[in-house]
Amino acid sequence: MAEPLLKLDDLAVHFTVGGALRGGTKILKAVDGVSLDVKPGECLGLVGESGCGKSTLALAIMGLIPPTHGGIALNGQAISGRDRMATARTVQMVFQDPYASLNPRQTVRRTLADPLRLHGVTNRSEVDQRVADMMAKVGLRPDHADRYPHEFSGGQRQRIGIARALILRPKLVICDEPVSALDVSIRAQIINLLDLKEEMGLSYIMISHDLGVVEHVSDRVAVMYLGRIVEQGGWQEIFEDPRHPYTRALIAAIPDPFHLVAASATAKARGEIASALNPPPGCHFNPRCPMKADRCVSEVPTLEAVAAGHRAACHFRDRVG
Amino acid sequence: MSTPLLTVDDLHIALAGDKTTYGAVEKVSFEIGRGEAFGLVGESGCGKSITALAIMGLLRRPLSLSGGRIVLDGEEIQDASAAEMRRLRGKRIAMIFQEPMTALNPLSPVGRQIAEMFVLHQGASWNEAMDRAEDALRQVRVPSPERRIRDYPHQLSGGMRQRVMIAIALACGPELLIADEPTTALDVTVQAEIIDLMAELCAAKGTAILMISHDLGLVANMCRRVAVMYAGRIVESQVAGAIFATPRHPYTQGLVDSLPRLGERSRRGQQRLREISGVVPSIAAYPGGCRFNPRCPAVTDICRSTAPDITPLPADGLVRCHHHG
Numbered sequence: 001m002a003e004p005l006l007k008l009d010d011l012a013v014h015f016t017v018g019g020a021l022r023g024g025t026k027i028l029k030a031v032d033g034v035s036l037d038v039k040p041g042e043c044l045g046l047v048g049e050s051g052c053g054k055s056t057l058a059l060a061i062m063g064l065i066p067p068t069h070g071g072i073a074l075n076g077q078a079i080s081g082r083d084r085m086a087t088a089r090t091v092q093m094v095f096q097d098p099y100a101s102l103n104p105r106q107t108v109r110r111t112l113a114d115p116l117r118l119h120g121v122t123n124r125s126e127v128d129q130r131v132a133d134m135m136a137k138v139g140l141r142p143d144h145a146d147r148y149p150h151e152f153s154g155g156q157r158q159r160i161g162i163a164r165a166l167i168l169r170p171k172l173v174i175c176d177e178p179v180s181a182l183d184v185s186i187r188a189q190i191i192n193l194l195d196l197k198e199e200m201g202l203s204y205i206m207i208s209h210d211l212g213v214v215e216h217v218s219d220r221v222a223v224m225y226l227g228r229i230v231e232q233g234g235w236q237e238i239f240e241d242p243r244h245p246y247t248r249a250l251i252a253a254i255p256d257p258f259h260l261v262a263a264s265a266t267a268k269a270r271g272e273i274a275s276a277l278n279p280p281p282g283c284h285f286n287p288r289c290p291m292k293a294d295r296c297v298s299e300v301p302t303l304e305a306v307a308a309g310h311r312a313a314c315h316f317r318d319r320v321g
Numbered sequence: 322m323s324t325p326l327l328t329v330d331d332l333h334i335a336l337a338g339d340k341t342t343y344g345a346v347e348k349v350s351f352e353i354g355r356g357e358a359f360g361l362v363g364e365s366g367c368g369k370s371i372t373a374l375a376i377m378g379l380l381r382r383p384l385s386l387s388g389g390r391i392v393l394d395g396e397e398i399q400d401a402s403a404a405e406m407r408r409l410r411g412k413r414i415a416m417i418f419q420e421p422m423t424a425l426n427p428l429s430p431v432g433r434q435i436a437e438m439f440v441l442h443q444g445a446s447w448n449e450a451m452d453r454a455e456d457a458l459r460q461v462r463v464p465s466p467e468r469r470i471r472d473y474p475h476q477l478s479g480g481m482r483q484r485v486m487i488a489i490a491l492a493c494g495p496e497l498l499i500a501d502e503p504t505t506a507l508d509v510t511v512q513a514e515i516i517d518l519m520a521e522l523c524a525a526k527g528t529a530i531l532m533i534s535h536d537l538g539l540v541a542n543m544c545r546r547v548a549v550m551y552a553g554r555i556v557e558s559q560v561a562g563a564i565f566a567t568p569r570h571p572y573t574q575g576l577v578d579s580l581p582r583l584g585e586r587s588r589r590g591q592q593r594l595r596e597i598s599g600v601v602p603s604i605a606a607y608p609g610g611c612r613f614n615p616r617c618p619a620v621t622d623i624c625r626s627t628a629p630d631i632t633p634l635p636a637d638g639l640v641r642c643h644h645h646g
Contacts, residue, residue, distance in 0.1 A: 049508035153600045183364040183601055184535055185572075185616075188579035188594035195593065209509055216581035216591070236587060253513035254583055255542040268517075269510045272480045288510075 003076055004037035005171055005203050006061065006091075011035070011070035013053070013060050017277065028277050030056040032227035033070070035303075038172065043197065043204040045218030045235065047211065047250065049273055053227040054207050058174045061205070063087050074172075089119060092165035096177040098157035102149040108135070108160055109145040112167050119168055130167065138163045138193060155186035162193055166200065174205045179213065191217065211254050215239050220309075223247045226276055226284040229303060233310030243312035245269075246285045283314070291316055324395055325352040326496055326529050327376070333388035334371055334380065336604060343604045345384065346372055346553050352637075353497065358520070358530040360540030360561070363550035364601055369533045372550075373499045375399075376531070377416055378406035394496065412442045415490035417519075419502035421482035425474040431485045432458070432470030438492035457488040461518060480511040487519060494526055501533045516543060537576060541565060546637070549573050552602055552612035559638040569640040571617045572597070611643065619644050 013031040018024060030053045038044050048054045059065045061072055063079055072079045074090050095101035102111060112131045121127055132142035138159040149157055158178060165173050175194075179187040194217055197204060208214050214221060215235055222232040223246065231244040242248045249269035269288040274280055280287050286296040295315050303311040306318070334346035346368040353359045363369045374380050376391055378401060391399040398409065410416075418424040426434055435457050436450035445453065451470070458466035461484040474482055483503060490498055500519065504512035520543055523530050534540050540547055541561040548558035549570065557570040568574045578595040599616040602608060608615050614624040621644070629643045 049510065155600060184537075185364055185576060185579065185597045185601065188581075188596045189598075191581065192594055192596060210581075211509075212581040212583050215583055215586055216594070239583070240587060249510050251583070253509045255513075255516075255536070255538040268513055270514070272478050272511050273508065 005040045005042075005075060006036075006038040006205075007071075007073040007076075008034055008036045008057075008061070009071040009073070011057070011060065011072060012068045013056050013065055014068040026277050029227050029279070030276060031060065031067075034224075034227075034229055036222055036229065036232070038203050038205060040171070040203055041197070041201065042219045043194075043206055043217050045214035045221040046205055046207045046224060047209065047214055047221060048224035049209060051226075051273055051276060052224045053276070054224050055176055057224075058093065058176050058205065058207060061174060062091055062093055085119065088115075088170075089168050090170055091172045091174065092168065092170040093174045093176065094158075094161050094165045094178050097181050098154055098161050099149075099181070101161055102157060102164075104149050107146050107148055108140070108163075111160060111164055112145075115164065115168050134163045134167050137196065138166070139189070153186075154182050155189055158182060158190050159193065162190075166196065166202075169200065170202070172203045172205070174207065176207045177209070178206075180208070180210065187213075211239075211250060223250070226274065226279050228284065228313065230285065230314070231312040232303070233307075233312075237307065237310040241310075243306050243310070243317040244285075244314045245289045245291050247312075249288070291319070323355070326355045326357075326394055327353040327531075328392040329372070329376065329389070330392065331389040332372065332375060332391065333386070334368065334375055335385050335387035337383040337385070338605070343607075344387075344553060345604060346375075349389070349550075349553075349555055351548055351555065351558065353529050353531060355496070356524075356527045356529055357546070358523070358532060358544040360532045360534065360544035360547040361550060362534060362537050362540050362547060364535055366552075366601060366604065367550040368553045369550050370501055373416065373501050373531065373533055376499065377410060377414060378403075408442075411438055411490075411495070412493045413495050414497045414499065415493075415495040416499040416501065417483070417486045417490050417503045419505050421479065421486045421506070422474060424486060425482060427474050430471050430473055431477065432472075435485065435488050435492055438489060442493045453492075454488075457492055458485070460491075460522065461485070461488045463488075479507050480515060483507060483515050484518070487515075487522070491522055491526065491528065495528060497529045497531065498523060499531045499533070502535070503532075504539070505534070505536075512539075519543075537565075537580070549576075552607055553604070554612065554641060555639070556613065556642070557638075557640045559634060560636050563636070563638065569634065569638075569645045570613075570642050571619055571644075572613045575616075575618075611641075 011031055011034045015028040016025050017028050018026050046054050060067050079087050109131055113127050116127050135142045140159050179190050206217050218235045221235050221238040222229050225246050231247050248267045252267035271288045282297040282299055283301050286292045301313045301315050303313045305311050330350050332346060332349040336343045336345040349372055361369045371384055375386055380386055390397055432454045435454035439445040439450035439453050455466045455470050458469055463469050463484050504515050532540055532544055544561055547561050547564050548555045551572050557573045565577055568577050575597040579597055597616055610626050611624045611629050614620045623643050629641050631639045631641055632645055633639055
């Protein structure tokens, strides 16, 4: 088996919140013991609702938040020991909001050229050439290079964001909700841009709450709930044979316009995601779970294999489905 | 057929710019029957939200009603006075907004905000109104309503706040509930619960719903009929099932085709999504003729010169296209 490009080993990111004046400090476990890997050329879908820790996980992989414990290794090398610049050449990120994530006072050329210069490409004509090539690749007109972000539409701005992530020819691109801020008629254009994966030899981590998008692009899928991975497996197993009740609830919650029937009421989750500051004991999902038993409160379920490459953290993983 | 509850007839809304006036909504007509759920779908800027504001009598400068009729239960309300509209709003037409945090008063406990409805519209005493507010919270399934009634909006989660909004909106048993992107700010599993709750309460009380959203799937699941808006005009209207099975306008066809559908990959393998080319035009630069023509795969000369008229479809449907398939 190929060496994984990215390997997370029991990764945890905890934040300390509050203070003596606010009734004492508390530990917020945004990411709580996540082990994952991404192989070269693979697209891993990371699914979960707001507050589940998926964006914190992304920032930790980018090296932008130090992990509390656990390891992050790129190409078999721990990133804590790696040069920050070398990490940037390997991992890049596309952000959700194309309005907030571009510097309004920089032209497209500057946005794309700065990373190149920082990483040692100083020949003027080579920089210009690579900027023009990259703009063409993401569907922008190279003669628009001297325009500012406000002169572009939301979809075009997201193309700039993608171009910026790809300009250093990274190996792994983390896309954090790349289309959810865009108009619906534009989303397909941006999702189709991910096809550059083959051409550029990329791996992706696709973070999204839109299961339709995740199913469309992912090779493997990991489902996150309150800081923990509750299920992971190949896209087909996750979508056709989900074993964790939360995965089933997520799938049941998607209105399927092509089958106008109500999803089975038993699959839907009740209530709302708990606060990560005060998660329920045992399985974090237990207050919302239609299958809750005493054991779910007393005992934390671990990720156990259901089939080869398919694991679920549910005491009743063999009964679900 | 009996008279519809709401008739919107040839509605025009003008947006006053610095020098010129733009047509933000043009020739919009639809009817909603009693107890019917009707969906209005479109992208940001297409005019769906200001259509709702016009029905509520809430258009403010630079927006103004520039033509057409709004008829509620046989009575024209487009020229009603501010005082008449105040009596109507909340009592007969209620509205739920996208962001419950900004729609609720942050300085007032939620129970009081619900009770206010009974005091203002039904002349109840505050004591009686507070009791009824507690019942209203129970109906929208807020846990321990006797305690929650004293909570301020910031103490509630997004989903709970939207439940409070629903309780306020349905307090006086309105005939029409307008829901403008009611779940866009919520997580998907919470969205499913809120939609179920709204549908269930409205069905029990016979309240009609005007559901406004950019999410075709959500609207089609909840509504009997759906109208699709693009750049200020309704381009197509059909019963919910038909709009997905046989979309007739190229824009609707494009939207339906561009959605990655759950389950599609295992049926047909991984395929490139069909794209709609181009971008949504800005109101200052609406193209002549059919407003979709620069993005349309079936565009011909007539589309660039002449705005298409309505072609009726079966079951009260319509499409506005020269080449409707």
